[in-house]
Amino acid sequence: MDFLNSLGSSPTTTDRPRTRPQLHTAPWVVPVTREPIRDGAVLVIDGRISAVGPATELTSDLRRIGTDWGEHAWEGVLMPGHVNAHSHLQYTCMADVGRGVYAGFEDWSRAFQVVYEEPHDWGQSAADGLAIALAAGTTAISDIVTDTEALEVLKHGQMHGIAYWELMSWLTDEWMTRGRTETITRLGTRPRDFLGLSPHAPYSLDTDVIRDLSTLSEELGVRRHMHLAESAWEAEYTLSGTGQLADQWRTWGYGEFALLRGGGTQQRPVSYAESIGALGPDCHIAHGIYADADDRAILRRTHTAVALCPRSNAVIGLDEAPVAAYLREGNLIAVGTDSLSSTPSLDLMGDVAALYTLARTQGYADADLHSKLLRAATLGGAVAMGMDSGEHRIGSLALGALADFAVLDTLAPTAHDVVAAIVEAGDGHNQATIISGDIRWQRTN
Numbered sequence: 001m002d003f004l005n006s007l008g009s010s011p012t013t014t015d016r017p018r019t020r021p022q023l024h025t026a027p028w029v030v031p032v033t034r035e036p037i038r039d040g041a042v043l044v045i046d047g048r049i050s051a052v053g054p055a056t057e058l059t060s061d062l063r064r065i066g067t068d069w070g071e072h073a074w075e076g077v078l079m080p081g082h083v084n085a086h087s088h089l090q091y092t093c094m095a096d097v098g099r100g101v102y103a104g105f106e107d108w109s110r111a112f113q114v115v116y117e118e119p120h121d122w123g124q125s126a127a128d129g130l131a132i133a134l135a136a137g138t139t140a141i142s143d144i145v146t147d148t149e150a151l152e153v154l155k156h157g158q159m160h161g162i163a164y165w166e167l168m169s170w171l172t173d174e175w176m177t178r179g180r181t182e183t184i185t186r187l188g189t190r191p192r193d194f195l196g197l198s199p200h201a202p203y204s205l206d207t208d209v210i211r212d213l214s215t216l217s218e219e220l221g222v223r224r225h226m227h228l229a230e231s232a233w234e235a236e237y238t239l240s241g242t243g244q245l246a247d248q249w250r251t252w253g254y255g256e257f258a259l260l261r262g263g264g265t266q267q268r269p270v271s272y273a274e275s276i277g278a279l280g281p282d283c284h285i286a287h288g289i290y291a292d293a294d295d296r297a298i299l300r301r302t303h304t305a306v307a308l309c310p311r312s313n314a315v316i317g318l319d320e321a322p323v324a325a326y327l328r329e330g331n332l333i334a335v336g337t338d339s340l341s342s343t344p345s346l347d348l349m350g351d352v353a354a355l356y357t358l359a360r361t362q363g364y365a366d367a368d369l370h371s372k373l374l375r376a377a378t379l380g381g382a383v384a385m386g387m388d389s390g391e392h393r394i395g396s397l398a399l400g401a402l403a404d405f406a407v408l409d410t411l412a413p414t415a416h417d418v419v420a421a422i423v424e425a426g427d428g429h430n431q432a433t434i435i436s437g438d439i440r441w442q443r444t445n
């Protein structure tokens with residue numbers, strides 16, 4: 001095994017562990033990339049996974065080497081930490097908006113805007129959201145940030161993921177005159193490995209601004225994340241510059257956007273996004289509700305992952321995303337909670353259970369549904385953020401990955417039943433959260 005090399009090698013080598021190895025054992029260990037292991041264990045050395053296997057094997061290997069180690073005997077199911085592929089932690093203080101009932105995206109966004117304009121401590125609100133997500137088993141978040149105070153909350157909270165700086169309401173002239181420079185200045189002095197850019201949506205930015213944000217993300221070496229196909233009126237907007245969403249943005253003073261001025265592009269939102277360089281393997285989209293077969297094919301062709309947020313969609317009064325079709329056709333999918341301004345909790349497992357129900361009611365009958373959704377909530381989120389390989393690798397219990405786990409109370413008698421229980425349980429089942437090998441949260445009662 002790999003870990004024997006670092007533990008058993010010469011004391012003079014620089015590869016020897018800096019900290020005492022930690023062995024995490026559990027009745028079930030669910031690596032995601034392979035079958036669940038009964039009475040399994042994960043060995044963590046210096047915050048990374050060094051070995052995964054039956055607890056008896058790992059223990060006897062450690063004894064044979066004669067090294068000292070610490071042990072954590074969990075009583076639940078040990079799985080990779082949940083990777084939330086779409087959220088806005090700073091809106092945690094807007095949970096009252098999320099408790100409303102809405103007739104659609106335009107209705108919800110009017111209610112949202114009224115509360116957003118009130119004074120808020122966005123940094124504190126985002127930190128509160130991070131604490132809630134951590135307690136739910138979340139170890140990485142794709143977090144969209146609209147106000148600077150919330151920009152470094154992920155980093156300071158030692159949560160993995162990317163803080164995507166959101167750009168919206170920019171006309172091309174204004175963007176080129178000052179928006180671009182302001183954005184570079186805002187991001188320029190901060191470490192890039194936890195930052196990204198979020199062109200908000202195809203309807204809230206001028207066409208050339210979205211185009212330029214692809215260029216700027218390349219210049220800065222950061223990833224992108226965009227809302228796409230979320231409103232039922234988005235298609236009318238991009239096709240012909242008409243409909244409720246177009247009227248709303250005209251009322252808000254953006255009638256000079258190229259699409260509104262020129263009567264649309266005769267393209268649906270996903271093909272419009274592709275045509276202006278807004279899709280690709282370096283970005284992922286949120287929602288993807290109003291995506292037909294052609295749209296889904298574009299997402300596959302451009303290797304663009306979609307973060308599905310079913311509970312947020314339901315609160316806002318939107319239609320169901322084509323979950324069964326995404327699964328059947330092999331799109332890259334991840335799972336997001338969205339923010340508390342449109343969902344009842346930041347526990348990703350609530351959305352996983354909702355996706356399970358949607359897929360079955362939409363006719364997805366294959367036996368692999370549980371394992372596909374488990375993968376979406378972990379490795380799928382890692383793929384969406386480009387964190388499934390390299391130094392910041394997360395999303396599965398793979399050798400060399402960062403040691404990010406959740407421990408759920410969803411025990412079951414067989415490997416199949418364990419995965420089914422995780423996927424169907426819903427929210428409220430996390431017992432402990434471990435990030436980079438540190439136990440960051442533990443249920444106390």
Ligand SMILES: [Zn+2]
Nearest residue numbers: 088227286338
């Ligand atoms: Zn969102």
